[in-house]
Amino acid sequence: MPELPEVETIVQQLRSKILDKTISKIKSYDSLVVDKKISYIKNQTITNITRRAKYILLTLNNQHTILVHLRMTGHFQYFPSVTIDKISQKYRAAQFNFTDNSSLTFNAIRRFERLLLLNPQQLQSTLSKLGPEPLDPSFSTQHFLTLCKQTPSSIIKTKLLDQTFIAGIGNIYAQEALYRAKINPTSKIKDISSKSLTVLHHTIRTILQQSIARGGTTVNNYFHLDGSGDFQDLLAVYQKDYCPKKHPIAHLTQNGRSTYYCPTCQK
DNA sequence: CGAGGTACCTGACAGC
DNA sequence: TGCTGTCAGGTACCTC
Numbered sequence: 001m002p003e004l005p006e007v008e009t010i011v012q013q014l015r016s017k018i019l020d021k022t023i024s025k026i027k028s029y030d031s032l033v034v035d036k037k038i039s040y041i042k043n044q045t046i047t048n049i050t051r052r053a054k055y056i057l058l059t060l061n062n063q064h065t066i067l068v069h070l071r072m073t074g075h076f077q078y079f080p081s082v083t084i085d086k087i088s089q090k091y092r093a094a095q096f097n098f099t100d101n102s103s104l105t106f107n108a109i110r111r112f113e114r115l116l117l118l119n120p121q122q123l124q125s126t127l128s129k130l131g132p133e134p135l136d137p138s139f140s141t142q143h144f145l146t147l148c149k150q151t152p153s154s155i156i157k158t159k160l161l162d163q164t165f166i167a168g169i170g171n172i173y174a175q176e177a178l179y180r181a182k183i184n185p186t187s188k189i190k191d192i193s194s195k196s197l198t199v200l201h202h203t204i205r206t207i208l209q210q211s212i213a214r215g216g217t218t219v220n221n222y223f224h225l226d227g228s229g230d231f232q233d234l235l236a237v238y239q240k241d242y243c244p245k246k247h248p249i250a251h252l253t254q255n256g257r258s259t260y261y262c263p264t265c266q267k
Numbered sequence: 268c269g270a271g272g273t274a275c276c277t278g279a280c281a282g283c
Numbered sequence: 284t285g286c287t288g289t290c291a292g293g294t295a296c297c298t299c
Contacts, residue, residue: 001292032276054293072292073277110276112293154270163294173290255271257292 001072001219002054004134004168005211009229010076011051014058014104017078018051021098023060030093033108036055037114038066038094041250053167057123065123067116068106074113077105130167134204139166144201145194152190156183158255160204169204171257172238177204179237184266185259186252210234237261 002010013123022045028034041060048059058066068074080083080102093108106115118126131147132139147165159165160174169177178185181200183192192200211217215229219239237260240249247264 003293069293071276071294072279108276108279110292112276114294151269161293256273258290 001170001172002050002070002074003170003173003214004054004182005173005231006216006229007051007056007070007168009174009216010070011049011056014056014076015049018046018096018098018102018104019100021046021100024097024099026097027095028093029095030108030111031112033093033113033115035065035114037117038115041066041117041175043099051242052127052133053163054170055127063120065118065120067114067118067123067126069114071110071112071114073109075107077107079103079105100160124234130163131165132167134166134168135208139205141198141201145197148189148192148197152188155185155254156187156189156192156200157185157259159189161255161257166204168208171259172219172235173204173207173211175238175260176183176236179266180207181260183267184263185261226255 020237022043023041024043026038026041028036028038033169040136041104044060044064046058047061048057050057050059054068054069056068058068060066077085089105091107091109092105093111094106096104096106098104106113138141144166148159151159151165151241157174160169160177161171175185177200181196183196183200189197211229211234214231214234217231217235218229219232236244237249240260243249243262243265244264245262247262249260250263252259252261
């Protein structure tokens with residue numbers, strides 16, 4: 001499921017395929033997933049492709065932005081010609097046609113995915129709610145400790161998934177970062193030492209960087225444009241029976257989300 | 268205001 | 284085989 005490293009990987013691939021291309025039209029096949037306004041786009045060039053949290057931002061030369069959220073099962077497929085294969089057609093929610101006859105499908109399996117057209121004010125409003133980017137140089141250890149101290153009674157794993165707290169971390173990387181930092185996912189922030197939180201800040205950043213370097217994690221329905229990532233080979237606890245030190249993994253539910261952790265390593 | 272719960276969706280899979 | 288039930292999970296929205 002796409003979290004920050006998977007979205008970053010997809011953004012890099014989209015840049016190599018469709019940056020500076022001109023959209024001749026975009027056709028919607030699923031009005032639940034795709035903004036109605038998208039059909040107004042004609043003869044617009046994609047001038048920038050960026051990521052913020054788990055959002056993909058395609059900037060158009062009319063200053064509007066196509067904002068895409070893949071949720072769990074959204075994916076893109078690029079076609080050098082207008083021929084679209086049958087598998088892509090089955091889940092196609094939108095299709096971009098470019099003036100050079102290439103095309104891009106946006107496929108939505110679970111229909112949670114969203115593709116919106118936003119003006120600059122709407123974009124600003126959406127992005128302003130998000131917390132800091134964990135890989136941004138300004139996201140220092142001190143910054144993280146300060147944020148943690150603002151909600152001492154919160155459960156640490158819940159907070160890591162809160163996009164207004166830190167942007168881009170999802171269920172898999174939250175669990176993996178906590179394992180590497182040897183922190184129990186049920187701990188309240190005030191019960192975790194500053195030293196451990198410092199380690200957690202470091203593990204969050206390294207785990208995301210390592211995953212980006214490997215093209216992300218490939219589980220269940222996550223695809224990207226050029227094959228798959230292989231960070232799943234480095235997962236320690238997510239959907240595992242034993243941790244790397246051969247201790248049995250425990251499983252519980254927090255806020256309706258599953259959590260895997262090692263009770264031996266994560267006291 | 269913050270915290271917690273749930274709806275939204277469909278595919279995969281287990282069990283009968 | 285084919286049905287039913289459960290689980291997966293990011294975010295918006297609701298209630299307390």
